[in-house]
Amino acid sequence: MRRHPKSLSRRTVLKSGVALTSMLAAPGLLRAEPAPVKVGLLQPISGAFALDGDLAKIGAEFAVKEINEAGGIKALGGAKLELIVGDSRSNAEAGAQATEELQSAGVAAVLGGFASGIALTATQTASRYDLPFVVDCAVADTITERGLKNTFRFNPNFSMATAVALKNLVKLNDDAGKPIKTVAIVHEDGLFGSGLAKIMQEKLPPLGFQIVETIAHPTPARDMTNVVLRLRALNPDLIVPSHYFNEFVLMARTLQQQRVRPKGIYAVFGGAASSYRFVNEFPEAAQGVMDCNHWGDPKSPITAKLRETVTAAGKFYAYNTPINYSLVKVFAQAVEKAGSADRAKIIEALAANEFDSGIMPYGKTKFDAKGQNASALPLNTQVQGKDIKVIYPAEYAEAKPVFPING
Amino acid sequence: MTRPRLATLAIIVVALGVIAFALSGALLNLMIFMMIIALAAQGWNILGGYAGLSSFGHAAFFGAGAYAMAVLQTRFGVNAWVALVIGIALGALVGAFIGFLSFRSGLKGSYFALITLAFAEVARIVANSTNFTGGAAGILLKLQNGLPYLQFADRRYFLLIALGFVAIGLVVSWWLEHSRFGAYLVALRENEQAAQALGVDVFAVKMKAIAISGALTAAAGCLYAQNYLFIDANVAFGSWISIEALFAAIVGGSGTVLGPLIGAIVLLGLGELTKGLSHGIPGMDLMVFGVILVLSVAFSPNGLVMLMKSLGLRAPAKEREA
Numbered sequence: 001m002r003r004h005p006k007s008l009s010r011r012t013v014l015k016s017g018v019a020l021t022s023m024l025a026a027p028g029l030l031r032a033e034p035a036p037v038k039v040g041l042l043q044p045i046s047g048a049f050a051l052d053g054d055l056a057k058i059g060a061e062f063a064v065k066e067i068n069e070a071g072g073i074k075a076l077g078g079a080k081l082e083l084i085v086g087d088s089r090s091n092a093e094a095g096a097q098a099t100e101e102l103q104s105a106g107v108a109a110v111l112g113g114f115a116s117g118i119a120l121t122a123t124q125t126a127s128r129y130d131l132p133f134v135v136d137c138a139v140a141d142t143i144t145e146r147g148l149k150n151t152f153r154f155n156p157n158f159s160m161a162t163a164v165a166l167k168n169l170v171k172l173n174d175d176a177g178k179p180i181k182t183v184a185i186v187h188e189d190g191l192f193g194s195g196l197a198k199i200m201q202e203k204l205p206p207l208g209f210q211i212v213e214t215i216a217h218p219t220p221a222r223d224m225t226n227v228v229l230r231l232r233a234l235n236p237d238l239i240v241p242s243h244y245f246n247e248f249v250l251m252a253r254t255l256q257q258q259r260v261r262p263k264g265i266y267a268v269f270g271g272a273a274s275s276y277r278f279v280n281e282f283p284e285a286a287q288g289v290m291d292c293n294h295w296g297d298p299k300s301p302i303t304a305k306l307r308e309t310v311t312a313a314g315k316f317y318a319y320n321t322p323i324n325y326s327l328v329k330v331f332a333q334a335v336e337k338a339g340s341a342d343r344a345k346i347i348e349a350l351a352a353n354e355f356d357s358g359i360m361p362y363g364k365t366k367f368d369a370k371g372q373n374a375s376a377l378p379l380n381t382q383v384q385g386k387d388i389k390v391i392y393p394a395e396y397a398e399a400k401p402v403f404p405i406n407g
Numbered sequence: 408m409t410r411p412r413l414a415t416l417a418i419i420v421v422a423l424g425v426i427a428f429a430l431s432g433a434l435l436n437l438m439i440f441m442m443i444i445a446l447a448a449q450g451w452n453i454l455g456g457y458a459g460l461s462s463f464g465h466a467a468f469f470g471a472g473a474y475a476m477a478v479l480q481t482r483f484g485v486n487a488w489v490a491l492v493i494g495i496a497l498g499a500l501v502g503a504f505i506g507f508l509s510f511r512s513g514l515k516g517s518y519f520a521l522i523t524l525a526f527a528e529v530a531r532i533v534a535n536s537t538n539f540t541g542g543a544a545g546i547l548l549k550l551q552n553g554l555p556y557l558q559f560a561d562r563r564y565f566l567l568i569a570l571g572f573v574a575i576g577l578v579v580s581w582w583l584e585h586s587r588f589g590a591y592l593v594a595l596r597e598n599e600q601a602a603q604a605l606g607v608d609v610f611a612v613k614m615k616a617i618a619i620s621g622a623l624t625a626a627a628g629c630l631y632a633q634n635y636l637f638i639d640a641n642v643a644f645g646s647w648i649s650i651e652a653l654f655a656a657i658v659g660g661s662g663t664v665l666g667p668l669i670g671a672i673v674l675l676g677l678g679e680l681t682k683g684l685s686h687g688i689p690g691m692d693l694m695v696f697g698v699i700l701v702l703s704v705a706f707s708p709n710g711l712v713m714l715m716k717s718l719g720l721r722a723p724a725k726e727r728e729a
Contacts, residue, residue: 046692046693087682091647092635092637092642093440093635096436096635097433097436097437097440097679100432100433100435100436100437101432101433103432103433104432104433117545117637117639117641117642120547120637121635121636121637124550124635124636124637125436127550128560128562140544142544142547146547146549146550148550189532189535189536189543190535190543190641191543191544191545191639192543193543194535194536194542194543194544195543195544218532
């Protein structure tokens with residue numbers, strides 16, 4: 001059985017004695033260092049989404065280091081940030097449990113969440129303690145629609161992202177002289193894929209696109225041949241896929257093998273469409289794939305630094321890193337503005353102020369009455385050569401879209 | 408006989424209740440989850456442990472309870488307590504339905520396991536794709552504290568309710584060990600033909616067992632939905648819960664009164680304890696957990712309850728020697 005946390009063993013007493021003596025011995029040091037502000041990061045460090053959690057952690061750690069090296073939180077006399085990572089194990093109950101643990105660790109706020117199911121239960125757990133929670137890239141609209149005062153979301157939600165995606169799709173098509181008439185939707189049958197397919201089915205026809213087929217498949221899927229053969233028979237101008245990493249890669253490769261060449265592949269929150277791992281491993285299959293997704297400002301020098309850090313660790317860069325870097329930055333500003341690590345004051349500060357958005361292309365972050373960052377928006381990217389380039393909107397664009405890709 | 412007495416069970420439940428009142432935060436949350444899994448495992452144990460009909464699809468019952476709870480409250484505005492009762496009844500009904508189809512055609516052993524797995528998977532896919540169940544987006548229950556909503560600002564009350572259900576599970580198992588019906592179950596587990604030859608109505612006994620089993624596991628589903636306030640198809644009907652339920656029961660000791668409860672507490676407690684070992688290497692804790700699990704199953708193949716009993720029997724012998 002677990003030992004009662006409050007019970008004292010002889011060793012603990014000895015240890016605290018030693019600690020106490022050293023504190024008495026160095027009173028000057030103690031006064032110079034104000035109590036650190038603990039901030040929780042809830043990410044899937046193990047389980048199915050472990051890669052994402054790992055990348056997020058790198059971003060958050062980078063920001064904490066940067067802030068501490070620049071003198072910590074000025075409003076609190078230079079208090080350092082202390083990052084405490086909670087592992088959500090890629091599932092909802094463990095997410096709630098990890099949030100409880102972060103609460104016990106005495107964090108001033110929790111950042112992250114990553115997946116919608118985890119973010120839903122974790123924010124709810126945090127709300128019991130009025131613990132501020134800033135959600136990252138969990139996109140379900142419902143997260144900020146439950147009237148939880150503690151819950152904010154930094155990234156765009158599903159509706160915001162799809163609205164941008166559709167707008168840019170129309171622009172892309174118009175600019176190229178309207179080559180796209182027919183669209184096929186391929187989606188995974190979970191929350192994310194089905195939700196997206198439903199919106200696309202509603203919104204695409206009024207914009208002048210004809211949907212020739214909507215194909216659903218489960219996750220995980222081991223073979224995409226049937227889906228791709230069906231696509232070959234339909235020969236749509238554009239494929240709109242929405243799946244997770246593995247299925248996306250599988251489909252792109254099968255399309256290549258079967259020589260299905262649509263005029264474009266346009267993903268929204270595409271599983272692999274803006275992943276360097278995909279580009280690196282399957283450069284041919286990835287060529288020209290477009291995505292509308294969370295993405296850091298490509299022109300910021302910090303983006304380059306983060307990329308270097310991730311690559312130096314032998315990992316492939318993805319959006320989790322810049323998002324969580326920026327989340328920590330927003331949190332630090334909120335503490336500065338609150339002038340306190342008090343939870344209620346941080347919630348107040350988050351709700352009332354505007355914040356610099358770190359390296360996310362959101363201009364000034366402003367949380368609306370429900371806690372959603374009203375300035376958040378996704379960027380459109382395209383795989384060009386060995387790189388992923390931002391193609392829309394103009395102020396962040398690094399390259400012109402290559403479209404249509406196959407004549 | 409080494410069956411626990413009713414008084415022993417009462418002491419265990421009261422002790423857990425006292426512990427419950429000393430807990431807060433992460434430990435409280437963990438214990439609530441332990442009780443939910445214990446209850447699901449108790450349900451599995453009735454069918455898999457006593458009757459020897461191992462199911463791989465108790466998620467079907469768990470999900471039925473969870474969805475009943477969520478759908479009734481959010482769509483029809485039914486009171487949480489009423490929804491709880493209906494959810495449990497639905498679990499029994501789903502059990503009877505699956506039982507009727509599979510026992511009528513005499514399925515047992517691995518065939519029965521597969522058919523239950525198939526039912527759970529079908530339920531998962533249906534729940535994932537129909538609007539009535541919220542589709543893939545799942546259902547979010549409203550956070551509102553108060554006795555009528557079966558949600559409490561002080562979650563120790565919720566833990567006590569969960570513990571109450573576990574106590575019911577214990578009593579049901581205890582009753583099985585002391586009743587004619589329980590004896591029938593064990594008889595058909597040991598030798599179905601012999602039981603039939605002796606006049607046991609095998610079909611009726613199995614039907615009753617799967618209905619009770621379904622009801623208990625559905626109660627766990629109801630409590631899950633009410634505690635986490637969010638379910639989707641993969642949570643409610645996902646194979647994880649089928650595995651947790653059979654795992655807890657088997658590790659604790661299948662076909663014993665206390666097995667599922669002990670299994671759930673040990674498994675989840677171990678999972679939490681090993682969490683601290685993950686420093687630096689993600690998933691390290693799960694590997695350690697796996698190794699401990701393999702060792703515990705290797706050294707107590709009949710479950711922890713049996714291990715405890717054999718240790719308990721040996722201890723006084725040593726004393727006598729001394």
